[in-house]
Amino acid sequence: MTDHYAVVGNPIAHSLSPRIHRAFAAQTGEDIRYEKQLVEKDGFAEFARNFFTASGRGLNVTVPFKLDACEFADELTERARAAGAVNTLAKQDDGSVLGDNTDGAGLVADILHNLHWPIRGKKVLLVGAGGAARGAMLPLLGEEPALVHIANRTMQKAEQLVAEFAGHGSLNGRGAQNSRGSQNGCGALSAGGLEFFPGGFDLVINASSASLGGELPPLPPEIIGPGCKAYDMVYGAEPTPFMRWARDCGAEVADGLGMLVGQAAESFALWRGVMPQVAPVLAQLRTELQKK
Numbered sequence: 001m002t003d004h005y006a007v008v009g010n011p012i013a014h015s016l017s018p019r020i021h022r023a024f025a026a027q028t029g030e031d032i033r034y035e036k037q038l039v040e041k042d043g044f045a046e047f048a049r050n051f052f053t054a055s056g057r058g059l060n061v062t063v064p065f066k067l068d069a070c071e072f073a074d075e076l077t078e079r080a081r082a083a084g085a086v087n088t089l090a091k092q093d094d095g096s097v098l099g100d101n102t103d104g105a106g107l108v109a110d111i112l113h114n115l116h117w118p119i120r121g122k123k124v125l126l127v128g129a130g131g132a133a134r135g136a137m138l139p140l141l142g143e144e145p146a147l148v149h150i151a152n153r154t155m156q157k158a159e160q161l162v163a164e165f166a167g168h169g170s171l172n173g174r175g176a177q178n179s180r181g182s183q184n185g186c187g188a189l190s191a192g193g194l195e196f197f198p199g200g201f202d203l204v205i206n207a208s209s210a211s212l213g214g215e216l217p218p219l220p221p222e223i224i225g226p227g228c229k230a231y232d233m234v235y236g237a238e239p240t241p242f243m244r245w246a247r248d249c250g251a252e253v254a255d256g257l258g259m260l261v262g263q264a265a266e267s268f269a270l271w272r273g274v275m276p277q278v279a280p281v282l283a284q285l286r287t288e289l290q291k292k
């Protein structure tokens with residue numbers, strides 16, 4: 001029997017997820033049906049309950065329902081619990097629904113395996129402290145960077161993230177500090193606003209939504225260290241304002257299309273038990289995006 005999947009959001013018309021998952025299914029020979037579903041802002045739980053009762057196997061969840069999906073899940077993976085948000089729901093054999101967050105894994109896979117940018121031992125700047133930054137934390141820390149500094153317009157949110165993740169095992173007992181200088185341990189994880197940065201970085205990830213509105217966070221050129229790579233989670237036909245700025249500062253740049261395909265691949269693997277190849281699907285989407 002054909003298994004049924006969907007992506008749920010509001011708005012949802014723009015979603016590339018059906019294209020990506022159908023391409024994965026064709027590539028792996030998996031028999032699935034995948035659709036997009038617009039749901040009213042207060043209607044997530046009811047939709048998801050009906051979907052899974054009516055033999056649905058899995059959902060991708062996008063804005064604004066990632067917190068609702070987290071509440072809906074019967075059980076959470078470690079990375080979903082750490083993120084406090086769910087982008088993937090999977091019906092398990094016992095009928096319960098597992099919530100996962102594959103965004104951060106998609107980001108890290110794109111950086112390491114598509115772009116071939118190193119993370120281990122590098123100084124990483126994460127700009128933004130919303131859901132996407134939160135989801136990126138555990139997978140990023142798992143790659144053992146030398147430093148992750150979180151800079152956010154609202155500094156308290158960056159400090160909150162540092163407080164939550166400072167005790168995580170992958171920091172190897174190293175501590176956290178904030179930009180005003182208070183410090184525990186050697187400061188592998190630190191936080192600040194957009195006014196002060198502790199030197200230059202090897203990798204700068206824009207996890208803010210500024211690019212969506214054509215805006216650029218007020219970042220000083222000094223954050224772009226020698227050989228710096230700069231990644232914007234937003235993607236599109238044209239380079240984002242952040243990408244243009246970072247390129248002008250001398251960085252190698254990339255957008256978030258590979259993250260999108262990477263998080264989808266992680267969801268597909270959770271549902272079907274087979275990891276699809278990201279590269280051909282990413283190349284196809286990139287070509288189509290540039291033709292628009």
Ligand code: NDP
Pocket residue numbers: 103127128129130131132133152153154157207208209210211212215216217218233234235256257259260261263
């Ligand atoms: P949230 O709304 O949770 O967080 C937005 C973040 O952006 C906050 O930290 C906010 O700061 C900051 N911000 C917004 N506008 C500005 C600005 N003009 N200048 C500086 N900072 C700003 O969004 P998400 O974390 O869910 O998503 C962030 C981005 O990541 C989105 O653009 C989204 O499209 C993208 N994304 C891409 C994915 C992919 O697969 N490629 C997957 C998931 C997300 P403050 O706290 O001060 O409000």
